[in-house]
Amino acid sequence: MPELRPAPSDPIEPNAKPIGVLLVGHGTRDEVGTQQFFELAGKLQTQLPAMLVQPSLLEFQQPTIPVAWNRLVSQGVTEIRVAPLLLFAAGHAKQDIPDLVRKCQAATPHVSFTHTRPISRQAALVDLVCSHLRASRRQFTHPDDEITLMMVGRGSHDPCAQADMRVLSEVVSHRLGIKNPSTSFYAMAQPPFAETLDHLARRSRQILIHPHLLFDGRLFQAIQAIVTQAQAKYPDVEIRLSSYLGPHESVAQSIAARITENTAHV
Numbered sequence: 014m015p016e017l018r019p020a021p022s023d024p025i026e027p028n029a030k031p032i033g034v035l036l037v038g039h040g041t042r043d044e045v046g047t048q049q050f051f052e053l054a055g056k057l058q059t060q061l062p063a064m065l066v067q068p069s070l071l072e073f074q075q076p077t078i079p080v081a082w083n084r085l086v087s088q089g090v091t092e093i094r095v096a097p098l099l100l101f102a103a104g105h106a107k108q109d110i111p112d113l114v115r116k117c118q119a120a121t122p123h124v125s126f127t128h129t130r131p132i133s134r135q136a137a138l139v140d141l142v143c144s145h146l147r148a149s150r151r152q153f154t155h156p157d158d159e160i161t162l163m164m165v166g167r168g169s170h171d172p173c174a175q176a177d178m179r180v181l182s183e184v185v186s187h188r189l190g191i192k193n194p195s196t197s198f199y200a201m202a203q204p205p206f207a208e209t210l211d212h213l214a215r216r217s218r219q220i221l222i223h224p225h226l227l228f229d230g231r232l233f234q235a236i237q238a239i240v241t242q243a244q245a246k247y248p249d250v251e252i253r254l255s256s257y258l259g260p261h262e263s264v265a266q267s268i269a270a271r272i273t274e275n276t277a278h279v
Contacts, residue, residue: 033090034066037110038098046230047074049260056265082117093126094272101174102131129271134181141263143188146223149255153219161217162191165206166225168198175202207239214247226257233257
């Protein structure tokens with residue numbers, strides 16, 4: 014992955030020390046999902062032309078957090094904003110990423126850092142979720158009042174992350190005018206997606222599903238497989254799976270908004 018540079022339209026002042034952005038993704042073994050992450054990093058660099066954006070990954074792929082940190086330092090950065098590309102604050106945002114960053118900072122004590130908040134319900138992200146769902150909603154054949162909305166999260170043991178996902182479901186359902194949304198999780202939290210879908214398919218005519226995931230990969234493909242099985246099992250029920258978020262401009266805007274808002278030192 015080549016290093017990202019600030020956009021030439023808004024260069025860094027020659028005598029100013031640039032601010033670095035350490036974008037931290039979870040990582041995936043899926044090649045498409047990995048490419049989408051780096052594509053999003055490029056769009057974030059465009060959103061923040063006066064900063065130096067360096068992508069990094071927690072697992073499975075390069076560059077790691079230490080490698081990306083050192084790339085920023087080698088370019089003269091003395092202030093780094095650590096931006097977790099995570100939808101909610103759970104174990105990675107609360108412990109894994111801060112622990113790794115502290116080790117990096119200990120080796121370069123002249124460099125300061127701040128942590129930005131996970132994306133959560135940032136306005137541009139909520140708009141994107143609703144846009145994806147509206148596109149899938151238009152494909153149904155029955156009236157809108159017969160649609161059941163299913164919001165599916167990756168899942169976490171962290172109760173705060175679970176609660177944030179449920180609040181997002183309420184916000185999106187209110188925005189779309191769909192009552193009584195269902196929130197479920199693929200793993201690590203209750204209720205499980207597959208069981209919830211089976212239960213709802215027994216009493217619904219139309220089910221609209223949002224997979225609240227950033228990129229393509231094994232998790233999205235597993236959700237697709239569950240949906241395909243349900244469609245075969247309940248042929249009289251219209252079950253439609255919306256899109257994951259993807260390397261969309263709105264996601265880059267959401268991260269940029271978190272980076273430029275007030276940050277807290279960790």
